[in-house]
Amino acid sequence: MWKILKNGCREYLGGQSDWSGAANEALQCVSFREDVEEECVADEVRSCYNCRYRRWTENSFICLHVSG
């Protein structure tokens, strides 16, 4: 579900509304760290969409945790 970028970061291929997919990714990720409350957008607490390593892009987001 990821595209590896040249800088080593990963871009999520599910876009910005794949709630179950993003939650599933975070469940499997040991690097998940909940972001501050105002940055959290998903109902599921543990979701890439709520992770402090997530940076929104135009169509999706990238994960800044290179080994995450």
Ligand code: SF4
């Ligand atoms: S570190 Fe990356 S893959 Fe892991 S939960 Fe956060 S955004 Fe998702």
